[in-house]
Amino acid sequence: MVSAIVIIAAALAAEFMLGLFNERWRAAAYGVTLFALGFMAFISAEWVWAFAVYDAQPAEIFTAGVQPPFAINLRMGFPEAALTLLINLTGLFSALYLRRALLEKGRAAMAVLLVFVMAQNGIVLTRDIFNLFVFFELAVIATGGLMLLSEDERAVAAGFKYLIVSQVISAFLLIGIIFSYHATGVLNFDLMRPEHFAAAQGGAIAFFLMFIAVVAELKPFPANGWALDIYESAHPAFAGLFSVASAAATLYAVDKLLVLGGPAWLPVATGIGVVTFIAANLLALPQRNDRRLLGYSSVAQIGLILAVLGQRDILGDHYFFVAGGLIAAHAAAKAGLYWLSGLVASRDIIGWSTLRGHPVLIFAFVSFIALLTGLPPFPGFYAKWELAVALAGSGRYILLALILIGALIEAGYLFRWLGYALKRDKPSEEISCDPSAVTAIIAALAAGWAFAYLWGDLSAHGNILHAVPLLFALSFLLLDWLPAWVKNTVAIVGMVGYFILNYTDYDPLRLIFAVIILIGGPVILLASYDAHGRRIGFYPSAMLMYAGLTQLIGATDFFSFFVAWELLTVGSYFLILRGKHSEPHALSYIIFSLGGAFLILTGFALAATVSPLPMFEALQHLTGETAGWVFLLLAVGFMTKTAAIGLHIWLPGAHAEAETDVSPMVSGILLKAGLYGLMVLMLAMGKQRFYGIDIVHVMLWVGALSALLGNLMAIFEEDAKRLLAYSSIGQMGYALFGLALMNHLGWVMALMFVINHYIYKSMLFLSAGGVAKRTGTRLMYKMGGLITLMPLSFIAVLIGIIAVSGVPPLSGFGGRWIFYNAILSAEHRLPMVITFFSGPIAFLYLFRLIHTVFLGQLKDENRRIKEAPFWVILPQMLYVGLLMAFAIVPGLALRRVDTYLNQFFPEGGLNWEGITITSQFGYWSPVSIMIIVCAIFGSLFAWLMFINRRAQKVKQFNIVFAAERPYRPETTHFAWNFFAPYRKALGFLVQPFVTRFWETIADILHTAGDIGRRLYTGNPQTYALHFLAFVVIVYFFWTGG
Amino acid sequence: MSVLFLALTVLLAVAMIGAAFVAILGKSMPIAILAAGLVSLLASVLFLLLASPDVAMTEAAIGSGLTTFLFFFILGRMRGGEHD
């Protein structure tokens, strides 16, 4: 094993050696630089290996042959080894990336780079506070020097600003160090003790000065203007290195200091960290410049980690796991993103769309964003989970809430950026594919995924990357070069195969969801055979969503449930994003989803701390106030997914703008995830009170209002797919209402809705999608008369609307019948009035769908269109068959569920004797109804057919225009603003209050960010003042509190 | 001895503070630079009084000597910049 001091010595030797090279031998000098960095990385790697595999003991390295505290010593323990490896590898790849710049600037620049990396190593390794100061100064000066590598002219000013501020900082650091020395009599980290500082007069202030100066290097808000300028103007490779290496090293320095300061300082660190996290994320919102945005994001991430450092008292064994996970994720992502920004010519975040067409790079971009936002399977996710559990477990709810709010804002701008990159028009400039740069980026990508695997392995909850469905989904990344139909087949076979292998494991409730996901999913996928080409990106996203859904119903503990939840959210986000104009809608989808997910996380974290039992049992055992909170958080979280009214604004756009075969997936299948969550929750916890309010009762109202307003909004909609999307809100409202009734029949009804909604909404979305595909528009008033051209689509829609509106004899009626029976035994009567009203309204918009699209006069421009493609029609016809079958024998699925529900709601079940289904109040015989209606209908229809058998068929205009073609045929189709009387009477109910509410919130956040960032005037004096003010404020808070 | 020392220290301190004000508020740039050098120089004297000959020497050679040179060197290169 090579001593850790050699890392520093090697760097120094190499940089001094560079002086021997003639300025002309730059390539050789570059070689030496790379070699030195590689050697440093090798030493760290060796140590990491020793610690990880051989369980080596931490090594103390004494200098000068004298024991500390009388000489400087270093320590190489596992954290040090890991951090130096991170720093050195980042340094190595940055050097690789910087090849051109370094060769241009010569050996001095290379030496500076080496010093920078060496200094960061030193900060990590040293155990002496003054030595720490020396390394800090080295890092500062080297940073100033490396700014010169940038091609940006403003970089010099940025470097200068940094020097100015660091002058002030180092003055404080020096004073702090000397007074600490005075107070403790040593300069050594291991021999200084909290009690020394406490005992000596002025010791606390001494520590405070030292601490605040080191923390200032972490760019705390508001003393971080200089850092942002550096991030914006530095060479991207250096910005990445700065963000990763400086942060990692300085965070470790703070960690070392916090041990000295004792627990009293932990809240200070947390406070600074969390304020920085939120403020930086807020200020990042209005940013358009990619590197400055990344700068804000870096600042925010580091703030978060600082906050985590301050929580070491409660994190216990998980401390390094959490903090390390965040650092690792931050490192891979930030280095990768900065390096990517070097390839992109434009500095506006929209310009990143130029990455499209480079699958590896765009995958890298996506991975980096996922790393930053802490999505599974990346380390940030594990860290987020453990942190939430620890915070909830020790009652630090406000902190948890603040962190999650900050994370949500962060996700907002990161996903907005991702959306731009994936959807906006590609700029004309191509990216510059410098091979060494691409190598570095791929290294960061590989590191990110390696971290993901590593953290999975270290996690107590098992490795996310070991789950079969997820691996299946990820394998599509590798298969993406195949033609779409091959991938489609693989997907279908995989999903059905998984179902066949696993269906015996599900109880009836889960089985229903499993069938919808794993059999229903492939049925929708049949429509995907229609796609041509390779359809890059579709299958990984879709399969990720299905993997998440599959894992969701298989999950038995909080962690795996939440993993699955995040996976399906991410998968569906990418799926939705594929639509042509779906970018803003996908953004609002992901933000609402993540917001919901954070609520769920909080709820789970609260519940998980109470008992280590499996999820269901743990929820059952909750009592008291906690139970109310958990229930509320989880319920709201799940209702975000079902788009309950108030949280619904993401849905219409997201579902409507998605591709033809995606809309049914996200509507027919994905929405069920929320219902599943609600079912699990309510089965486990029953009714809960929250400060005296019956939450389930509130949910009953929410369900009813969703049903009413969702339907009402649907009838005023001109866009066919948006209409269906609003209808989903209404339908989910019904289901929620059923669940909230908390009786047997309510649940049967909800399950009936689950099944029915899947069938008819998938079918209708496919039909609407097929029609939109053929006509080139989704606006219904531009269609009309398509019945003769697209008869199969028409039949699907006809059957669909009969089913949805609950008109007998189709299966929708079954849902209504159970519903009415269910509410007869319900306790609350007012909300049901609202649901009553929404029933006929559903009928209105559905009628409009069929009337405006298929009936009436055909438009001239549509005269030549054909039936929707075979593969789009095929699943629709399957659904028609299914609806018929389900209408006749609803017992097929419901009977077992009914029995299953008996264990939870023993009373009020259904009686399934013979062909009649009997409830406590009424009865219903689906077969008889079907036969009677068909008999009457059939005989009349046959009679008409018979008597008119010889009649001649005439065209449409013959009917009312006496065979004359009207001047403008499109004006003869009354379609726009179809339900005008309704709008006149009830339009006020559907004013977009909710949308306005959320928009106002977004506006406020943006404005706050925009005003807040004016703080950074660009003047280093202001920045220095910020730092001083920061010192004073923290000082007063600390002395005051 | 001690009283003399103290008196000298007070004198030095007052002189340094005065020079420091000149350095930051004085109108002319060269004088400001010289004043800053003077602060350094006086500090090195004070270091001597504080029984720190090593520091005194370093401050005198580097802090007041070399630094002042550097300032003038640069100032000479930026005629006109001093009045900004």
Next chain:
Amino acid sequence: MIRKFAALLILAGIAALFMELLFTYQPDPELNTTARYYADRTAADIGAANIVTAIVVTYRGLDTLGEVTVLFLAAAIVGLVLAQGRRKTAKERAVTPAGELLATGSLFLAPLIMLLGVYVFVNGHLTPGGGFQGGAIIASGMLLMLLADPLKHFSHRLIAMVEALSGMIYVAIGLLGIALAGGFLDSHILPNGELGALFSAGAIPLIYALIGLKVGAEFSAILADLSGTEEL
């Protein structure tokens, strides 16, 4: 005006902080553990009469190495900054010849000054002064030569070579400490000798000499780079 007021206000806060430090400060009646160790052991362990030197070169040798690196870094960056966008070569610039007196005087004085510098750093372990001070003095000798003849072509190569070699030897000595003595930068790779003699205190004189050369070279490099700039 607002800025001045804000600065005053905030600095008043800082002043309050400093006041607390000042008023709670009580000088130690006795040397603390660290200082006592140095006072008691330096003579025996290191063999240097100047304890500060012993601390700087040996006990806290890593700091000093870092310090040397700071100067190295500063020199390198100053070179980088000034190299950026440098257009004209020295020859194209207008030349203002130095006065006769200065030219002759510097020719005579510079070697003497440099000698003084050497003296200061080789005696660093005995008397006040050492590598840094000596280095600075050497650099002022250079400065004098520079002033005498602004166009004097400083051999950048030479400076760089001195700097690089002294630095590398310094690091090598440090590493030798691991191999031959108790650890990195342990000065015991050479015998301690007699307290107060020139060749005593182990490798300290050698190291301080190297530091002196290196610091001198670094300051000279900075000065040379600055002198290469043009008047704006």
Next chain:
Amino acid sequence: MAHLAMATGFILILIGFYGALTNRNILRMIVAFTVADSGVNLVLVAVGYMRGRTAPILDNTVPAAEAAARIIDPVPQALVLTAIVIGVGVTALMLAYSYKLYEKKRTLDITKHTELKW
């Protein structure tokens, strides 16, 4: 005396900071920082000072055996040495930067060098 030196040091720091934060001229800011640096050094040395003791150099008047009772704390001095050298390094660097900034805009007014902001 230590208190006095320390107070002077603190005052110098404050004066230096005030000058650096309120003067628009870059060069003047750097000058102000050197004043502050001197102040910091003064504070550091003052902390190590002990009344009635001598410099930590062993010679005939201060034999090794009596050193512990006779000399002042050498550690702060060692630290200040480092600090001074670092300070001059940074000053040199800032001066080079100021030259560069001046070259670009022909002004040393710091408020004119604020393209990077927000």
Next chain:
Amino acid sequence: MQFDWMKIPYALLTLFIVINFGYLLNSFIAKIAARVGRRRGIPIWQTYIDVAKNYGLRTSITHGVMFYLGPVFRLSGGVGLLLFVPSIYGSSMFSNLSFAGDLILALYFVFFGTLGMALGAAESGHPYSAIGITRGLSQVTAAELPFALAIFSVALQYQTLSVTDIVAAQQGGILHWTLFTNPLAVVAAMLSFLGSMMRPPFDVVLAPQEIPIGPPTEYHSSYLALMQTNRAIFPIAKIVIYMNLFFGGATDWPTFFLKVFLIYMWSVFVGVSFPRFRVDQSIRWFLIWAVPIGVLSIVLV
């Protein structure tokens, strides 16, 4: 209740009786309306003549299968509605096909015909038919709401959804009728009844400017005959539900005829005394007057 084959001829018998009663009722009411207007009016058998004539007519052109759906759906709706509800209480002969479903079935089956008519009319491709549809649908949804509330109130009151059970609960004297035990529900339902009878003030749906060129023009000959038949059956089928739920049902045919006639007359009386509403006005009217009463009836039951 179980199915047996005998129910089919019995159901057809009910149908026959109701059709005839419906034809006569329609003529009779037309006559009354004419007499009120000091005209002589049509002969009582005029509807028979019209229907017979229309059934006899044959058209030589067709607009396609979709066009058939209008009348077929409509008549299926009417017949189905009639047959899913027992006509005569206590008579298994005239309990029709009510074994297939309960009140909810009837409630939802009302829409079946509306849907079909709308579909067929829309297929005519005439803009005015579409306007008629949108008005009709808008109004009917608002008008059905108080009815649904009333039904629910009654179901809650008697704790059953079975029509037979509800009628059974009202036997034993006029004071046992829902009319007296739950008057609010009845008020709500009777207000709703006005809306669904397509008579003034809620007949803007059939407003004269649409009639000459709207759906009925295209639905001639046998189509019209089917619709005329439906016009005889459907109101009665609906009134039967009202009668069963609110007015004690009928234990024999004379009571049945009487009650149906009286309930029908309620809409006629209102119709001749009030001016016509615009559709949005009628929606508001139902929501403001009828719905709160319905809600109240549910809350108070």
